[in-house]
Amino acid sequence: MAEPLRIALFIDFENLVTNTGITASSFDLQPSLDRLLEKGKVIYRRAYCDWARFRDAKAHLHEHGVDLIDVPPSTRSGKNGADMRLVIDALELCYAREHINTFVIASGDSDFCPLAYKLRENDRQVIGLAVKQATSPMFVKACDEFIYLGSGRAHAPAAAKSGHSKRGGAAASASGGDSKKREVPAIAREVVQSLLSRATGPLNPSFIKEALVRKVPDFDEREHGFSTFSRLLEAMEKEGLLKRMQQGRQWYVVPVDGASPPAPLSAKDEESDEEEVIPDPED
Numbered sequence: 001m002a003e004p005l006r007i008a009l010f011i012d013f014e015n016l017v018t019n020t021g022i023t024a025s026s027f028d029l030q031p032s033l034d035r036l037l038e039k040g041k042v043i044y045r046r047a048y049c050d051w052a053r054f055r056d057a058k059a060h061l062h063e064h065g066v067d068l069i070d071v072p073p074s075t076r077s078g079k080n081g082a083d084m085r086l087v088i089d090a091l092e093l094c095y096a097r098e099h100i101n102t103f104v105i106a107s108g109d110s111d112f113c114p115l116a117y118k119l120r121e122n123d124r125q126v127i128g129l130a131v132k133q134a135t136s137p138m139f140v141k142a143c144d145e146f147i148y149l150g151s152g153r154a155h156a157p158a159a160a161k162s163g164h165s166k167r168g169g170a171a172a173s174a175s176g177g178d179s180k181k182r183e184v185p186a187i188a189r190e191v192v193q194s195l196l197s198r199a200t201g202p203l204n205p206s207f208i209k210e211a212l213v214r215k216v217p218d219f220d221e222r223e224h225g226f227s228t229f230s231r232l233l234e235a236m237e238k239e240g241l242l243k244r245m246q247q248g249r250q251w252y253v254v255p256v257d258g259a260s261p262p263a264p265l266s267a268k269d270e271e272s273d274e275e276e277v278i279p280d281p282e283d
Helices: 013-017 030-037 055-063 082-096 110-121 137-142 157-162 170-175 186-198 205-215 229-238 267-275
Strands: 005-012 040-049 067-070 102-106 125-131 145-149 243-247 250-254
Touching: 005 013, 005 082, 013 040, 013 102, 013 125, 030 040, 030 145, 040 082, 040 102, 055 067, 067 082, 082 102, 082 110, 102 110, 110 125, 110 137, 125 137, 186 205, 186 229, 186 250, 205 229, 205 250, 229 243
Parallel strands: 005 040, 005 102, 040 067, 102 125, 125 145
Antiparallel strands: 243 250
8 A cells, every 4th residue: 555645734814814704713624634634744834924913823733733824915015925935934944854755835825826736846746735725727727626615604613513513624615515416527538548558467447547637636526526536437337438347446447448347366465455444535
């Protein structure tokens, strides 16, 4: 199984609470943190802004171990140097801590595109995190993956009681899952057909999801009415686009025509299969 990610989280706080429907007092990091913790260890956490303006958020962020970097306004217009400070700290960490392989930039600002490109040049994975309505499409494309936060009440701490903010992240609260009309997106058809046409064996659903996210960093099956990625694959199977088959506790995807079962497990593989369960991806 792939090694868990070692994640550094950088939060451009003012960007997340300006014209997004989220306020300093309602900002809840927990759903987003849960989403990241499903991917790996969040071992570095920093948030940048003029904290004199957003005092209501400080206690909550401290509870989650976030180091608050105070960057007072540096111009008459009120524009502060938080962006520059965040960029410098992220690059310094990239060069000084090789064990950190994933950088999360919580902002929708396209000014962070050069940072994302530089981090990816240095073989780091970049995940964006922001409110969809306040996110630049350019920054989405600059990231390897993009997670959308809920806005307004959906992002408030009380949302955890409603079930919208369960593990899976704040993005779940914004999408509505099965409440939307189910429709297999064209990009999913394209990626699956391309992968199956070149496949030399059964494909793991996680591999397909990763290929989709590489093409569309903010791809989320819930935006198309599917609560999980496995539900999307089921719908594609019903349309005759693929065939799903199970070996042990793992599901695989194979072409509809000429599909062959996975190669028999070796004794070593069987032992490994007993020790480790790899479910269908839920995100």
